[in-house]
Amino acid sequence: MATQSPFSLLESLLQNLPPLPNLQPPDWAVDEAQRRMVLLLNHILMQETEATSRLARQKGRVVLMQWRPFALKLTATPAGLLDRATAQAKPDLVLAVSEESPWALVQGALRGDKPPVRIAGDVQLAAEVNWLVDHVRWDIEEDLARLMGDAPAHTLGQAARSMAASLRQFLGNAVAPGPTKAPT
The missing domain is CATH 3.30.1050 (Nonspecific Lipid-transfer Protein; Chain A)
Structure with a gap:
């Protein structure tokens, strides 16, 4: 049984909403x-x-x-x-x-x-x-180091990269097709 990504469910809900009145930012x-x-x-x-x-x-x-x-x-x-x-x-x-x-x-x-x-x-x-x-590319870690020092900026950058990798893996698994059965 294939599982559906929560992102695709949210996207389908948003696409099925009636058109909103002209919500243009000022x-x-x-x-x-x-x-x-x-x-x-x-x-x-x-x-x-x-x-x-x-x-x-x-x-x-x-x-x-x-x-x-x-x-x-x-x-x-x-x-x-x-x-x-x-x-x-x-x-x-x-x-x-x-x-x-x-x-x-x-x-x-x-x-x-x-x-x-x-x-x-x-x-x-x-x-x-x-x-x-x-x-x-924006070296955000270098900019953060100017504000908070090298060690905290590196730690924060490492945590952000780790979270991004986890999110990529989750999205990859969520959109990947389920396992297929070998023909018997």
Whole structure:
């Protein structure tokens, strides 16, 4: 007997809910969340000189990222960092995540998979963005070490990696097909 993942049950319940009235966050909240996202991305980029030099070569180019109703337009600065593009800026590259389910995106991210993305626009810019996604990683443990010291940051990082591995294993077992009987 195959067991069903609790995540698939929760996802099916959420998908069967009637459409909610236009629950859009206020504009100021979206604006502030996008500003914070740009700050985080720039913090990560500044730790990798190759990333900033690659982005500097793309200065002024605009990338539009979309998922469901959420959209963010970013432009590369001459310093090799990111800034939000103006609403009127025409995107050189559009990256639209085609997976609608947030649960499927989380499961894929925990497995280390990239989400399915529809790409339209400049091929060279798309290659640079792909390089950034493949090679730039946030060393959160190093940032934590600046706040709390090396030993506690390492312990916290090790605990987080252990929890993530356990969650990956659970998700892998939950979505894996059950054992099959050998024909007799």
